[in-house]
Amino acid sequence: MEEAVLEDVLLLLAATLGRQSDRQVLESWSVAAQEQASANRLTEVVAALDAAFGQAATELAARSFDAIGEDLARQPQGPPPR
Numbered sequence: 001m002e003e004a005v006l007e008d009v010l011l012l013l014a015a016t017l018g019r020q021s022d023r024q025v026l027e028s029w030s031v032a033a034q035e036q037a038s039a040n041r042l043t044e045v046v047a048a049l050d051a052a053f054g055q056a057a058t059e060l061a062a063r064s065f066d067a068i069g070e071d072l073a074r075q076p077q078g079p080p081p082r
Contacts, residue, residue, distance in 0.1 A: 011052040
């Protein structure tokens with residue numbers, strides 16, 4: 001019987017975060033996540049992709065929140081415009 005070869009699933013996400021009011025790009029990132037499928041079957045490969053996406057999306061969200069916080073900290077303080 002032939003031994004199954006387990007493949008790594010590699011997921012890459014790229015994102016650009018910008019400010020709507022002046023269309024300025026705040027940050028751009030690429031993140032990668034890698035998971036190993038437990039078997040060479042569709043359900044296991046999809047599960048590995050799902051896990052990799054969860055890791056990459058969590059990292060993108062954290063970087064986005066940090067960039068938004070830094071951008072807000074640089075904005076002048078005062079009452080909002082009317």
